[in-house]
Amino acid sequence: MASNKDILKTWVVEALESEKHEMSVLEVAKFVWQHHEDDLRSSGDLFYSWQYDLRWAAQVLRDEGVLKSKDGKRSGGWELA
Template sequence: MVSRHHLKDWVIEALRNIGKPAKIIDVAKEIWRAHGAELEGTPLFYTWQYDMRWAALSLSKEGKVALSNTVGKGQWALMGSSAR
């Protein structure tokens, strides 16, 4: 079953697919495009956008994602080895 911990991988995957710093809404659209079917019918369906933000903050603390204070208002970007 899909859990909020999947969102960490999905945020990285979405940013890789986008290929550049991205607006949060574009990350959400990419996650929905790739994983919407997995989310539907699960409790995470109702919280996944909140959980996506939790995942990004967690990834930022791990040094894998740069948040808006370093890449631009409302944007996220991959850092270091996560960018590959």
């Protein structure tokens, strides 16, 4: 079974692939909720932390080269590399 972090990484990529452009954190969170609400509701503790954990998943994806680097900026959207 995949870890919560791996699941969230998959969902971030899914959201970005669906829109094919840079998305804000809010847009990604809305996409995840719209497409995975049932999964989140049945996920135990992840239900209470998923929006926070989503940001960490994005950072891991940046470190892996899947998302574009923010080049030190604290704001801005998420975009596939």
